[in-house]
Amino acid sequence: MITRPLARWFDDRLRASSFAHHALNKVFPDDWSFMLGEIALYSFVILVLTGTFLTFFFTPSSKEIVYQGSYAPLRGTRMSEAYASVLKISFDVRGGLVFRQMHHWAANLFVAAIVIHLVRIFFTGAFRRPRELNWLIGVTLLALGIFNGFTGYSLPDDLLSGTGLRIAYSIALSIPVVGTWTAFLIFGGEFPSQDILRRLLITHIMIVPALLVALISAHLAILWRQKHTQFRGRGRTETNVVGSKLWPTYAAKSLGLFFGIAAVLGAFGGLLQINPIWLYGPFSPSTVTSPAQPDWYLGWVEGALRIFPPWEFRSFGHAVPNPFYPAVLLPGVTFLILYAWPFLERWATGDRAEHHLLDRARDHPARTAIGAGAFTFYVVLHFAASNDLLAKTFLVSVSAVTWAFRILVVTLPVLVGAITYAWLSAVHRSEAEGVLRVPLAAFVPVEPPPTDDEGEHVEPPPGHGLYDPRSTAP
C-alpha cells in the first residue's frame, strides 16, 4: 500500500527507523488506573479542537450594542458585542451550540480527570524519585487548567460569569500592599473595565494553551524516558516494566479511549445543556442572579469564601480584608504544599531511593491518612459553596447550613484522617503477621505481601538509583 513508500520517504530524510523501532516495542503497564491521565490528555485535545472553532466566531469586545438577533427574549436589550457573539454561536451558527457545550463539558472533564489522576499518583507514591519533576509539572497543569477554565467561562460576559469576575477583582484588591495596583493593572482600571475581555481571550487561547502544550509535552517526554511505574506482582521488579507493547496493542486501546472520550463529550455537548447564557442575561454591574456559583473546580475557593467567618485585620488605616484569607492564602498554601509534597515526604521518611514499583495505599498509612483527610477538607469546602441551594432544598436557614459546614470543615478531615491511619496501620501490621485482625476486615482485600517469581518477598534493593557499573545498558 501507500504506507511503505511513504514511510521510506520520511526515513530517508530523518533516519527514524531505529527510534521508531525502539518506540514501537516500548512496554507500558496496562493497569486501568494508569489511564486516568489520558482522560485529561484527550479532553485537552477536544478542548483545542472545539476551542479553535469557537475562536472564529467570538468577538472579545465590551462595546455595547442593541441585540437584534434570533433569540427573541433579548431583542432590544443592550449587551456587549462579546455576549452577542456567543448568542450568535448558540443560535445561529450551525453546530455552534454543540461545539460550545462540548468545549465546556471537556473543560470540566479535563480538570476532574487531572484531580483523580493526581489522587492516584499521590496514594500510590508515584511522585517519589525519580518522578518529582513530573509531579511539579502535573501540579502546574492543574493550576493552569483551573485558571484557564475560569478565563474561558468569563469570556461570554454573561451575568453569572461577570459576577465571578467582579469577585476575582475584589480578591485581587484584597492582597496586602500591592492589591489595588494588581487589580488595576490586570483589569486595566476600575471594574468593570473595557479591556478585560480582550486580555482574558489572549490569555485563554494563546498564553495558557501554549504553556499547557509545552508542559504536557514535557510531562509525556519525562514519562517516556523514565518509563511508567507499575504495581508489585508476579514478575514485576524495580528494574523492569511488564505490560503490553506500544504498537499495536497499547496504541489501539489508547486510540479507542480517545474516541470514547470524544464520544461522551460529543453526546454531552448535544444532549445536556451547560451554561445557558441566554437565560442568565448579559452582564450588568448593578444586577446579580442567584444561585451564584463558579464552575466546580473553583467550588473549594467559593465554599471557603462563604464559610470563612467575618474576620479581617485592620489597623492604622490599613486593612487585610476578609476575602484575602480564603481566596488568596488558602489556595496559595494549598499549592505550596502540593508542590512541596515529594520533598516533605522525603524529609519525613528519609527515603531517598529510586522507586519504580508503586505502593499500595496501606503500605503508607501516614501518607494515605493525610491524603484522605486533605481530600475530605476540600470536598467539604466544595459542598459549602452550595450552602444556599442546600438551604433551599432542605428548607433550613442558610445560617444553619453555613454553621454546619464551619464545624464539618475542621472536624471531618481530622476524623477521616485519624480513622484511616488507625485502620490502615492495623491492616499493615496484621498483614505482616499473615492474619487479618482488624475491624471491618470484610472490606479489606485479602492479599499476602507481594512476592516475585521465586516466592521471595519483593522489596526495592537498598541504595538503588546509583549507577551499576556491571550494567551493560547504554
Next chain:
Amino acid sequence: MNRPARDQRSFARAIGGAFALSAAASIGLTVVYALGGQPQIEGALIGASLGGLALGFVWWGTHLLPQGPFVEEREPLTSAPAERLAFTEDFTRLAQETPRRRFLGRMLLVAVGALAAAAVFPIRSLGPGPGRSLFRTAWRRGSKLVTEEGGPVAVGDLPVGGVVTVFPEASVGVADSQTILVRVDPASFRPLPGRETWSPQGYLAYSKICTHAGCPVGLYEQSTNSLFCPCHQSVFDVVDGAKPVAGPATRPLPQLPLEVGPDGLLRAQSDFTEPVGPGYWNEGS
C-alpha cells in the same frame, strides 16, 4: 496470547459492525447539518459516530492483538560518572578559558539585571494607577436619584416596603455609584448618630456593592428589613445602618445621605462618606 480463530472472526465481525454504525452516524451528521442542524440530534450522532470508532478500536486492541505480558528492562537513570565528568569539563571550558572571568561575570550580571528591570516597566502601561478612584463615586451634593431607565425618584414613588436601584443623574449605569433605595416605615427605625437627616420619610439609600467581595446586594427582604447578597450570603440590616448581621462581610454598606428637594425629588446630600465596595490595603487613608 492466542485466541481461537473462531473467536477472532466473531470479534472482527463485531468491530466491522461498530465501524459501520460509526459511518452511518457520520453520514447522518452530514444530512442533519445540511438540513439546518439540531443540537440534540447532532450530539447523539456525534456520540454514535465516535463511539462506534471507540468500540471498534478497543475490541481490536483487546481481542485481536497480542496482549503480552511483555517485559522490558529499565536502564539506570543516573549517568555514568565518566560521561558526567566529560559534560562538566566541556561545559565549564568556556568559563575556564575566559580571562578576567570574575569581572566579566559581574558586568554581565549588571547588564542583564538592568535589562530585566527595564523589561518590567511595560507592565505599567496595562492600566491606570488606582489613585483616589476607589475613594470616590459619581455622587455629588445635589445629585438627583434616577432609576436605571433614567427617571427621577419622587418622594411619593415608593410604597413602604418598596425597593429600587438608583444612580446619580449624569452617571446611570456607572458601576461604583450603584445604590439601592428602600423605603421603610419611619416609625420602625432609629437613625444612627450623625445620620438623623439622611433618611427623609423612611427612604434609606445604601451602596449596592457588597463590602465583602463586590457583588450587587440585590436581594431585599422587606419583612425582616434585610439586604442579602447572593454570592456569599452576607446579610445587612437595613434599619441599623446596613450593618452585617450574618455571612462573611465585615463592614456595613456605606449610606448615601438623602434629602428631598423643593420639587419633591430625592437628591443626595453628598458622596458616600467612606469607600464603597470591598476592602483594600490603604482604605483608611
Next chain:
Amino acid sequence: MRRSRPIGLDLVGAAALTGLLSAGLLLAGRSTGRAQTPTASPRASPSVVAPTSSPTQGPGWSLYQADCAWCHGARGEGTTRGPTLTGVGAASADFMLRTGRMPIGTVEKQPRRTTPRYDPAQIRALTAFVASLGPGPPIPSVDPAAGDLGEGASLYAIDCAACHSSTGIGGAMTNGLQAPGLQRATATEIAEAVRIGGAGVRSGNMPKFGSDVIDQHQLDSVVRYVLYLQHPRDRGGQPLGHLGPVAEGLAAWGGALLLTVAFVRWIGKRSE
C-alpha cells in the same frame, strides 16, 4: 486478586458522610420553621353557602367564619396566630387563596404553594369579604400578550432575578425564608405578588413594586417573561433543573467522569 484500594473506600466514606450530613440537615429542617400547632383545626369541608343580601352575612362571611376567623379574628382584626386582614385588599386574599397558601392548619413562617382548597366561586366570595374589611389593593389586571418580551427580560433581570434566579427556580433568603420558584405561577398570581409584595407572615417578604416603579405595560411585560421562563428555550438539551454550575459539576463528575473511568476500567487490566 487485587480489588478496590482504600482510595475508593475513602471516597465512598466521604460520600457517605456527606449523605449523613444531608440527612442531618433534613432532620434539622423538620424541627425548625414550625411554631406550635393550635388545638383546633379548620373544618375539613367548607360549610354550605346560604344566599343573603348583606355582605356581612354573605357566602364569603360564612366561609370566613368557618375557616379563617380562628387565626385572623372574627372581624379580620388579627390574633396571636394570624395577622390582621384589614387593608390587605382583594389582591392579597386572592393571591393566598388561589395559590393554596391559605388556609393552613398550623402557623408557618412562610406558607407554601399547594393545591387550592376552594373553588373559584368560593375564592371570589372570600376575596370580596376580605376586601370589604378595609381599603386595599384590588386584584391587578394583567395582559401578558400585550407585554414586550424583551422589556420583560430586562425588568426581570433588574428586579426579580436576584431572588428568584434568572431561570425562575427561586432561592434561599435569610432566616429560613425562600424566594419561591415561579414555575407554576399564573399571570394574575405573578401580578398580585409584584403589587402586594409576596406572601409572608406579617407583611410580604418580597418588596412591593407599585405602579410608579412598574407601570401597567411593564407589568404585562414582566409577567409575559415569567410565563416564558416556565417553558424556556433550552436549546442545549436537558437543562439539569436550571440549577447552573452546581448541577453541571455533578453531571461532570457523576456523568462524564464516571463514564470515562468506567470505560478505562473496561479497557485496562486490574493488577494481578
